[in-house]
Amino acid sequence: MTVMSTMPDDNRADALRRSLIYTVIGVSLVLALLAPAFVSSYRIFQITTIIVDAIALLGLNILTGYNGQISIGHSAFYAIGAYTVAILTVKFGVPYWIAIPAAGLTSYIFGFLFGLPALRLGGAYLALATFALAVATPQLLKYKLVDTWTGGTLGMSVKKPDVPAWLPINQDQFLYYLCLLIAVGMFIVGRNLVRGRVGDAMMAVRDQPIASAAMGIDNSLLKTKTFGVSAMYTGVAGALGAIVAQYVAPDSFTFMLSISFMVGIVIGGAGTVSGAIYGAIFIGLVPDLASQISKAVPWALYGCCLIACVFLMPTGIHGVISLLAGKILPGLRTKQ
Amino acid sequence: MQELLHQLATGVSSGGIYASLALALVMIYRSTGHVNFAQGEMAMLSTFLAWTMLDAGAPYWAVFAVTIGMSFLAGALIERLLIRPMGGKQEMLMVTVFLGLFMICNSIAGWVWGYDTRPFESPFDSLAFLQNPYEGPHDLGAMAVTMILMAALFLFFQFTRTGLAMRASTENPTSSRLVGIAVGRMFGLGWGMAASVGAIAGMMVAPTVFLEPNMMATILVYGFAAALLGGIDNPWGAVIGGYIVAILENLLGVYVIGNEMRMTVALVLIIGTLVIKPEGLFGRRNVVRV
Incomplete structure (x- = not known):
């Protein structure tokens, strides 16, 4: 929570902090733009995946971090996005610039609809209901009435978008820039959403539902809309994820995916925008490293990290970084 | 008709299974006010212990008793x-810990015993008087065990001082502490019993x-659907x-x-219950004073 700055000192610290943050963001963006020139195409694929995950995590973070609705069913919305793009491009030949927004819209609608019964549930119950959603998703995708559309158990292949002729880059690099562009756009929108009036309302509903209702916020509508927006983010991520993987299949969208998202936001920092990025890097890199030891290790490690995180750094990596930055440069410390 | 009876019988036998997990969920809800996500995985780990x-x-039966004790x-x-140090912090952190526990239990089992x-041996299959054309002897035995368990829990919560103290601790920890109930110990007892x-x-x-x-992941969802349908605070309802x-x-x-769509039945039941009758068939409507 930021308190209105009244002292000139605070203003200077704020300005300093803001310029530092912008510098960091600017440098990272420049690095991200130049990356394809310097790293191998496997690394580009890996970074693309992390960018896509970051969008999904931002979506879940808006719902869980800012609005306090716990979902471990976001793999379902990710799947909806992925399948929307796959079906539209493969079966109908729709171009990508329509299919990706359409995936976002479809996910928004499903998210909004699921948000309606979810209103009745708080905390762990919502988690369990969304858990049921996540477990049911692969079965629904395999169902024989829809398998002409979804390709059943086998799923279907998705093509990468073609590179416009005037661009001197290959398909992987184009996809990387596309994901980066969409991610930057969605992060800017997401940041403005959670920092603005709507974000304040989301947090008010999370922390003081009665007071927020008394102040004229329509709690139910806000919560269902938040569910929708969150699902939309995750759906767009799913759409991009399907294109990056060039493949959709029911068993890629199990509840383990949802749990990874949850791990990502808790470790990255719940209720922060940048936490989504840290979380995506964590879930993008750690399991790969850990699974070299044993199949069971990533999950054990996830579990231990989660519990350790709750006890040792409940604000996640974001919190640790702010704390360290404040220690190194005391002028930057957030005024509480 | 024969076929239908047979299907009903199969349904009844898995009903006992869902009922017992629903019972465990209700148990922990009544004694701690939380829904433990890792319940199924903890049960699975206990079962592996018993198997070993x-x-x-x-x-x-010796293994049965030892497993219950160790669990x-x-x-x-x-x-x-893990739970008490949290001191009932935010719900989200609680769920996170439950999830962590879920993953740790699951991977310990995978690590130690493989996938x-x-x-798994049944104690009832060899009993002659349980043989019949409709139900497997194990299903009948499991049903009897569930019934006994349910009755025992009901009697415990309703008629013993400890059961009353446990209910009081969940309902109002502060007042319970003031009248001399060791609230922390009651929560520990609740977790142990669950x-x-x-x-x-x-x-x-x-x-x-x-x-x-x-094995427990899907059963947990059915158990949750059952608990919700019956009313999350009512052991009879859960069964x-x-x-x-x-x-x-x-x-x-x-x-x-x-067959492939069975999970969806649970999902629809969960959502249906929440939309139409959120307190469940036999639950108490929770009224919160503002």
């Missing part, structure tokens, strides 16, 4: 080490579904809910939508 002892040649200790220990499915109930459920489930690290869910799932699975 049985595999070493120990007699069934009780493990549950109470988890409460003491192969293995058969872990024991889970262990019993696991040992009753394993002969039917075979033992493997992921009846378990049977309703199982019979519906089985009949719909066989006659209407096909």
Whole structure:
């Protein structure tokens, strides 16, 4: 929570902090733009995946971090996005610039609809209901009435978008820039959403539902809309994820995916925008490293990290970084 | 007709399974006010423990008792080490810890025992008087165990001082502490009991579904659907809910939508209950004073 700055000192610290943050963001963006020139195409694929995950995590973070609705069913919305793009491009030949927004819209609608019964549930119950959603998703995708559309158990292949002729880059690099562009756009929108009036309302509903209702916020509508927006983010991520993987299949969208998202936001920092990025890097890199030891290790490690995180750094990596930055440069410390 | 009876019987037998897990969920809800996500995985781990002892040649009922005892200790220990230090912090952090526990239990089992499915001994299959054309003897036995368990829990919560103290601790920890109830100890007891109930459920489930690290994930969803349908604070409701869910799932699975869609039945039941009658069939409507 930021308190209105009244002292000139605070203003200077704020300005300093803001310029530092912008510098960091600017440098990272420049690095991200130049990356394809310097790293191998496997690394580009890996970074693309992390960018896509970051969008999904931002979506879940808006719902869980800012609005306090716990979902471990976001793999379902990710799947909806992925399948929307796959079906539209493969079966109908729709171009990508329509299919990706359409995936976002479809996910928004499903998210909004699921948000309606979810209103009745708080905390762990919502988690369990969304858990049921996540477990049911692969079965629904395999169902024989829809398998002409979804390709059943086998799923279907998705093509990468073609590179416009005037661009001197290959398909992987184009996809990387596309994901980066969409991610930057969605992060800017997401940041403005959670920092603005709507974000304040989301947090008010999370922390003081009665007071927020008394102040004229329509709690139910806000919560269902938040569910929708969150699902939309995750759906767009799913759409991009399907294109990056060039493949959709029911068993890629199990509840383990949802749990990874949850791990990502808790470790990255719940209720922060940048936490989504840290979380995506964590879930993008750690399991790969850990699974070299044993199949069971990533999950054990996830579990231990989660519990350790709750006890040792409940604000996640974001919190640790702010704390360290404040220690190194005391002028930057957030005024509480 | 014969076929229908048979399907009903199958439904009833899985009903016992769902009922016992629903019971464990209700248990922990009544004694701690939380829904433990890792309940199923804890039960699975207990079952693996029992399997190891049985595999070493120990007699069934001794293993049964030892497993319940050890699960009780493990549950109470988890409460003491992980849950109590949280001091009822934000719900989100609680769920996170439960999820962490879920993953740790699941991967410990995978790590130690592997992901192969293995058969699990039933104590009832050899009993002559349980043989009949409709129900497997194990299913009848498991049903009896669930019934006994349910009755015992009901009597415990309703008629013993400790049961009353446990209910009071959840309802109002501060006042309970003021009248001299050791609230922390009650929560520990609740966790221990829930872990024991889970262990019993696991040992009753394993002969039917075979033992493997992921055996409880789907059962947990059905158990939750059952608990919600019956009313999350009502043990009787949980058991009846378990049977309703199982019979519906089985009949719909066989006659209407096909076997692959069974999970969706649970999802629809959960959402349906929440939309139409959120307090469940037999639950108390919770009124909160503002």
